[in-house]
Amino acid sequence: MLRLSVSRRNSQGFAVQRLLALLAVVLALTVIAFLLWKTLGNPLETGLHIIRLEQLDAAENADAELNQQIARGRLSLDSGLQRIELARDRFSAAKEAISRGQASLQGLSLQIDSDLTQYDKTAADKLSQLNEYSAKLARLAQHFSIMRVAGISMLNVPAVNRSESLRENLMALLREATAYAIQSTPSNAYTLDDLARNIRAAEDQLDSDSERGALRHLLSTVDELRSTADQLQALTVQFDTIATGTALYNLRAGYEKHFNNLQATAKSYRQTLAVYAVALLLAFGVIAVRLRSSFSALDRLNSELQDANVNLEKIVDKRTQALSKALDDLKMQQGQLIQSEKMASLGQMVAGVAHEINTPLGYASSNVEIVRESLQATDEELDAESIAEFDMLLADTEFGLKQIAELVMSLKDFSRVDRSQSQLFDLNEGVDTALKICNSELKDRVKVTRAFAELPQISCAPSQLNQVFLNLITNAAQAMDGEGQIVIRTSLIDDEVEVAISDTGSGMDEETQAHIFEPFFTTKPIGKGTGLGLSIVFRIIEDHGGSIRVESEIGKGTEFIIRLPVGGNSSNADRQSTPDVVVLGDA
Structure with a gap:
């Protein structure tokens, strides 16, 4: 025994060692996985770095191209606006790729987020100014086109062709206005002002008001073109103040610094991984040596455990045999208890049935005796009055015999040996059979009210359900001191049939209701009940796949409600362990 105890302690020590070893291996593998993740994540970061640099290059090129197109927009009024768009x-696409693309710079570091925010702000300001610039450029192109058409029209006027100075001034005005639209200079402005004064002074040389109106329209168009050109020049100056290039430079510098820090961190992780791998290999070597010695000790321990198991199996076999014998004794005692309860219950039931048979049998025998004695007392032919009297007596005798036959048939239906067979059965007939059997317990003091609905036949073991109804009706009758009423109600609810048996007895409290279906629980005095009746009822209903519940209140009576499936329970046909015990008055 001492040796077994020592072996058990050694086994527990080995189990703890194994657990610690497993935890150490898991921790080592976790550290390796972490270092590998940090190391192998570097190539992915390098790939993203290349994409991000390409995006920054694309943004710088797009910014430079946009600045160039803004500067060239006035040089080609026909196609400049399209190139700017x-x-x-x-x-815009390069800006979105940096800020919200798949390889966005957002969230890499606080400094990068700050630089990115500054770039987004300057880029948004530039795009906002660009919208206004594009609108002004389109308006300048429109004024230039109108001026060109108006100028050509004026050059075709006969009065202009006759005045050489006026024609030269108009052509000079068109040249200077074109130059001013392309690139505004102070000298162009002074020249345009001089030419406009000279042309207005020569307005009287024109022949008609329409010609003078066309000339004024040309001069007005030139003024509008100058105003739009001045506005474009001011917007161009404002573009120079929007430092998108500087913001991009700062963003690139911050990102490259961040990436260099990541590279340095990854390098340190690679070095750590190498050192850790070497240390881990050395540790595994030491563990392998120790495991080899542990396995040798474990083999010895297994040998001892096998010897202990052999002894333990012998002890277990002895204990199992003892428990089996105790279980057989318990089953035998339980069977004897059930058999004694069955005999007592059958004796009580037979006494009532005998009383029910003796009553009609008594007056049937009396009537037959009267008829026999009357026939022996006279040799003469019977008169009509005697025949009528005999007919009445024989009718009473026939009625009594029919009562006996019905009672015998009810007993036969109730006690037929079909407890393990599943048959189609009408529950209404089963209730009527139980009422006939316990009629001696009910008549003269208990009024029975039937509220039967039309029910389909269900698949069940009829004798077992008859036993349930008889137990519940007998319990209801015994729960009432003196006169009372039992109401039996049947109904069809969905795919289930319901049987409710209520009485006007003394009722039960909640604690009693919680235990009434437990075996050997009874509220009757010792010797008046065993507490098996309702537990057997509960098991029969459960075997049929149904349910039973109780509703009761002190002083107001009790109601048992049974529900059974119409199709029955297929497992009921295989159950043969439910005893055919009629336990009367066991609530």
């Missing part, structure tokens, strides 16, 4: 689209 294309450059703006590329600038």
Whole structure:
């Protein structure tokens, strides 16, 4: 025994060692996985770095191209606006790729987020100014086109062709206005003012009001063109103050610094991984040596455990045999208890049935005796009055015999040996059979009210359900001191049939209701009940796949409600362990 105890302690020590070893291995593998993740994540970061640099390059190129197109926009009024729109689209796409693309710079570090916010702000300001610039450029192109058409029209006027000075001034005005639209200079402005004064002074040389109106329209168009050109020049100056290039430079510098820090961190992780791997290999070597010695000790321990198991199995076999014998004794005692309860219950039931048979049998025998004695006392032919009297007596005798036959048939239906067979059965007939059997317990003091609905036949073991109804009706009758009433109600609810048996007896409190279906629980005095009746009822209903519940209140009576499936319970046909015990008055 001492040796077994020592072996058990050694086994527990080995188990603790194994657990600690497992935890150490898991921790080592976790550290390796972490270092590998940090190390192998570097190539992914390098790939993203290349993409981000390409995005920054694309943003710088798009910014430079947009600045170039803004500067060249006035040089080509016909196609300049379209080129600016294309450059703006590329600038917006590059901005979105940096801020919200798949390889966005957002969230890498606080400094990068700050630089990115500054770049987004300057880029948004530039795009906002660009919208106004594009509108002004389109308006300048429109004024230039109108001026060109108006100028050509004026050059075709006969009066202009006759005046050489006026024609030269108009052509000079168109040249200077074109130059001013392309690039505004102070000298162009002074020249345009001089030419406009000379042309207005020569307005009287024109022949008609329409010609003079066309000339004034040309001069007005030139003034509008100058005003729009001045506005574009001011916007161009404002573009120089929007430092998107500087913001991009700061963003690139911050990102490259961040990436260099990541590279340095990854390098340190690689070095740590190498050192850790070497240390881990050395540790595993030491563990392998110790495990080899542990396995040798474990083999010895297994040998001792096998010997202990052999002894333990012998002890277990002895204990199992003892428990089996105790279980057999318990089953035998339980069977004897159930058999004694069955005999007592059958004796009580037979006494009532005998009383029910003796009553009609008594007056049937008396009537037959009267008829026999009357026939022996006279040799003469019977008169009509005697025949009528005999007919009445024989009718009473026939009625009594029919009562006996019905009672015998009810007993036969109730006690037929079909407890393990599943048959189609009408529950209403089962209730009527139980009422006939316990009629001696009910008549003269208990009024029975039937509220039967039309029910389909259900698949069940009829004798077992008859036993349930008889137990519940007998319990209800015994729960009432003196006169009372039992109401039996049947109904069809969905796919289930319901049987409710209520009485006007003394009722039960909540604690009693919680235990009434437990075996050997009874509220009757010792010797008056065993507490098996309702537990057997509960098991029968459960075997049929149904349910039973109780509703009761002190002083107001009790109601048992049974529900059974119409199709029955297929497992009921396989159960043969439910005893055919009629336990009367066991609530």
